[in-house]
Amino acid sequence: MPAPPTFRSIAFTLTGFLCLIPLSLQSNAGGLGVTPPDQIRVTDGFAVELVYEVPGKGGSDADGQGSWVSLTVDPQGRLIACDQYGALYRIDVSGDAADVEKLDIEFAGAQGLLCAFGSLYANVNSRDFPSGVWRLTDTDGDDQYDKKEHILPLNGGSEHGPHAMVLTPDGKRIVTCAGNNTNLPDDFAISRVPEVWDEDHLLGRMPDARGHNANRMAPGGFVIAFDPDGGNRELIATGFRNHYDIAFNTDGELFTYDADMEWDVGTPWYRPTRVNHVISGAEFGWRNGTGKWPAYYPDSFGAAVDIGPGSPTGIAFGYDSGFPQQYRNALYIADWSYGNIHAVFLRPDGATYSGEFVTFATGAPLPVTDIAFHPGDGAMYFTIGGRRAQSGLYRIRYVGDEDDSAAPKSDDTAKDLRQLRHRIEKLHTGQPTDVALNLAVRNLGHDDRAIRFASRIALEHHDVAQWIDAALKSKNDRAVIQAAVAIARVGTPDHRGQVLAALGDIDVDALDDQSVIDLTRAYALTFLRLNAGDQVATPSDAQRQQIVDQLNDRFPSGKDNLDRELARLLVFVNADGIVPRVIAQLNDAPSQESQIHYAMILRHRIGDAPAKVQRDYFSWFNRMRDARGGMSFGGFVKNIQDAAAEGLTDDDRQTLASVLNPPVKSDAVAEEARPLVKQWSVDDLAEHVASPGRAFDFQRGKEMFVAAQCYKCHRMGLEGGILGPDLTGAGGRFSVTDLLSSIIEPGKVISDQYGATQFLTDDGRVVVGRVINLNGNKLSVMTNMLDPSSLTSIDRDTIEETAPARNSMMPSGLVDTLNEDEIADLVAYLRAGGRSDHALYAKVSGADASAD
Structure with missing residues (x-):
């Protein structure tokens, strides 16, 4: 991987939003025309130029050439382009100006x-x-x-x-x-x-x-x-x-x-x-x-x-x-x-x-x-x-300096593994010899995921009777799990008992986390597929107990993906006490994604739960009122709640009336969840955050990641949002001061990837945000990272000027409701990449605390 490129007016930093060296506003001549090349930012050493402005405003003009959506190069070196709704065009780019002709054939709509x-x-x-x-x-x-x-x-x-x-x-x-x-x-x-x-x-x-x-x-x-x-x-x-x-x-x-x-x-x-x-x-x-x-x-x-x-x-x-x-x-x-x-x-x-x-x-x-x-x-x-x-x-x-970099070296190990995968993939077509089929059986438990995948697919192409015994009798538990997945997909209900017996013999304690996830999926597919009708097979008491004995004590593990799948399977088999344990995860999971997952898998079980558990479950939906997501987000949450409520009795509904139908809280009188502590500056905090004179508190740092709303846009490990950059590795790239600066002064230095644009319209409006959709002359602009479904529409014909935004879309003041110790633990959590086993938590603050 080469070093990340620099941009002519851009530097990369933690927050990941745009703050450029000020550029003069560029006129769009009344909003019409293509984006000028000087408003396109490219990696240092490269230059961009406009070759041809397609006439006709994207096809709205009868004399126009449409809106081009595909390119190819013909044998004579000319480009051919197609209009999304219209004709084909050929472009000669060999001269000083592009020579464009419409191809003389009735044709339309190529993509x-x-x-x-x-x-x-x-x-x-x-x-x-x-x-x-x-x-x-x-x-x-x-x-x-x-x-x-x-x-x-x-x-x-x-x-x-x-x-x-x-x-x-x-x-x-x-x-x-x-x-x-x-x-x-x-x-x-x-x-x-x-x-x-x-x-x-x-x-x-x-x-x-x-x-x-x-x-x-x-x-x-x-x-x-x-x-x-x-x-x-x-x-x-x-x-x-x-x-x-x-x-x-x-x-x-x-x-x-x-x-x-x-x-x-x-x-x-x-x-x-x-x-x-x-x-x-x-x-x-x-x-x-x-x-x-x-x-x-x-x-x-x-x-x-x-x-x-x-x-x-x-x-x-x-x-x-x-x-x-x-x-x-x-x-x-x-x-x-x-x-x-x-x-x-x-x-x-x-x-x-x-x-x-x-x-x-x-x-x-x-x-x-x-x-x-x-x-x-x-x-x-x-x-x-x-x-x-x-x-x-x-x-x-x-247009940069002459390239003197060497070609990348060949990875012989990777090449050998690809060749093995290709040999196995030959079994995806045609009839194999016994020797060839054994190749797939032998590699079902391979350390390489792609080879395991290819091997399983190879077996699925051939009669189960040819390989089921050899695959299920493998001494490699990972191979047995893959075999179970394959049998579930192509076998018959008669195979269910054989598959479940093989899965029951697996030593779960010897499996890594991914293999345990694979095991839960193998069980799921066995009950989904190996049944006599369209309904999911119901586990017998013995089959249920087998799964409980293997997996019940492992939930929760504190590992997000694993816990999601353990919870799904344990809810399916109705393991003892599983609903209250999942409710605990619903309340404690730091990301709204994980919380929604747990709410979703309990929606058909909550009707049988005790009244207190039901109240805890439905109370969560009220807390989710302030959560934000895409256009379907609110509808999804409501549909989950509605599905869960269908399982309630009339008495349950009466008991839960205050939770199911809470009074609507006006935004105008809503109290802040946390009071203002101070409008912090970097200088206020730098020394204390680096050396607070005590051990850093991992759990509090994790909680502050939520309290400061970081998780809504940023991911830490497997949890959090995706609109801002992933912060898991930020602690390895930035000092304590850099981290503080990016949190407190988010507009100081920002990555182009998350950049915003400022639009000035002819009626004096200023709209700042990221363009996320276009339709004809209409731009849809996301103006609030914490509410991505809230969009502002701008007609390009009304745009007078555009420029890179000087302020970040990341809100300022997010830590102003936190005290010094809480901010110190938040920054430590960032430095540790969200890992409780990081060396930072083994240290007592002082000279060593700022060394990471």
Whole structure:
């Protein structure tokens, strides 16, 4: 991973919000036109220029050229772009000015383009033109496409429809992706994904509180491959939400950038936008509403890199660029809503990849739709537009010093593990020999997650009778767990007893935390799938006792992911005393996400609980009134409460009347939860926070992380919000003074990734916030990080001036209700990365306390 880049007017610090060296306000000429290049900030050593301003305000003008959403490079080095709702355009960028022509073929609505096999392939996503993959060919040599063939019909019209295409590394086939509103073709020659997908929720699920995609079920979005004529179709992976683009790296491995559901922010089922390594047969766990699978499930492959809130569009590796070595090897991903291009630095991590990312270019608004690298001039080209927003074509070149960095060294261990994974993945197609099938059985318990995953998928493709005995008799408990997951997915109810007996023999004390999570999932799938009908199988008394004996004493463990899954399974089997223990976690968990999880899994059990437990449970909903999240957040919480209340008797309702229907407290007379102590300065606190003369108190530091509302925007370990930067590693990068400064003076130095913009409108309004959505000329701006569902709409035609905001979106005064000792413990908690076993807590303050 290279060192994070610096920006021309940006420095990185803890708070992660924007504070730039003041720039002069830039006029938008009445709000019209593309974002000027001098308002786009790029990494040092790079320069951005506007190549072409697309006429027509994104398609609202009859003489316009629409809103461009996809790019490709043709064999002659020209770019081809498509309007989201209209025609195709070819752009010659070899001269001083771009030469743009509309292609002379009736065509509309492409959201993916690829020049290959002597043709232009266009993937249409439209309500007005037949959707799916078309092959356009020039049959008479006049440099115009005159023949079109609909080689892969797909349903379209939703923005979660058919999208980008790329060539396979061997140049023989095409791979494409489609979002979760696209139906799978029904004529696959090969499905690397076992065709047994289901919802798989042990305690049920709830649809989106606003009704979005309530009827869309598994398998979700997908990746498929096909021959140049559209035939020999192969399903590669499923379980995506809405990945817009895909790209292969030099190892021949496929990646995509999948979308989040921004309405879910603040809930436990929210998953950030993320880069996924798309391996053979992979499932990534998208389900609608509350049903999205956690990344840690053994039957979901998870993410290579979590990015955060955003709206993924085009992606591309920089191999064809003239960039320095470290940037030439990066994966560039476009975030349409927040106006970012991120550079993702992937590194081998066993048989898969992990990595980090930095913001490479950003602007407001900068609705980036696609990225293409030109092998001729080595520049990055990108388009902005979409949803009829003003469109433009830009170019980024490297203009810095000559690159003298060495190519990254090959990781032979990772290469060997990838090769092993590939050998196992051959079992995802065709009939294996016994020797080959044994390879999968032997690797079910491999230390590498990707190899375990590939091995399980391999077994699921073949008759259970061929491998069940060998897999369940493995001496490796992790292998037995994976085998149980596989049998649950492809077996029959007759296998349930055999699977449960094998799981009961596992030595839980010898398992690591992830393997215990896998065990809870194996049990869940066994009862969900290995049953005679559609209903979840009811455990027998002996089966219930088996699970209680293995797992009951482990809850709570103090480890968030593990506790969530232990609670889910123990509630399912109705372990003795489980409801009051989960209520305790509901009240004590430091993040609202964890609290909501516990409320959700108890919703159908609370009716049988004692009156005091019921009161504790329903009182929690009243405390959640001040919590904030995405657009569906409040509706989700209300729906959970309503579902729980359905289980109450009339007598229960009467007893709980004051809790179920509390008086509405007016904001105007609401008292502060904590009184003002002082408007603190860094100088007031620096000495005491570094050396308070006592041992630091971990629990109080954790509580102050909540009291100061840090958790609403920032993550510490596995808990907290996602709108601000992750603070888990902040203590390793910043001194005590730096941490204090970032808390007390949040606008002093701020990262560009979380930057705000100031908009001045023609009626004198000043709006400060982050652009998170566009539609035509309308900008949706988030103005309050603590209430992300509160948006301000601005008409671009009314904007007079824009500039980077000088003040942070992080509120000031958050620690003014804390005393000196509480602030000292909060900063210690940050320095320790939220770890109670950190050496900081073994020290008594003094000279040593400030040494970390």
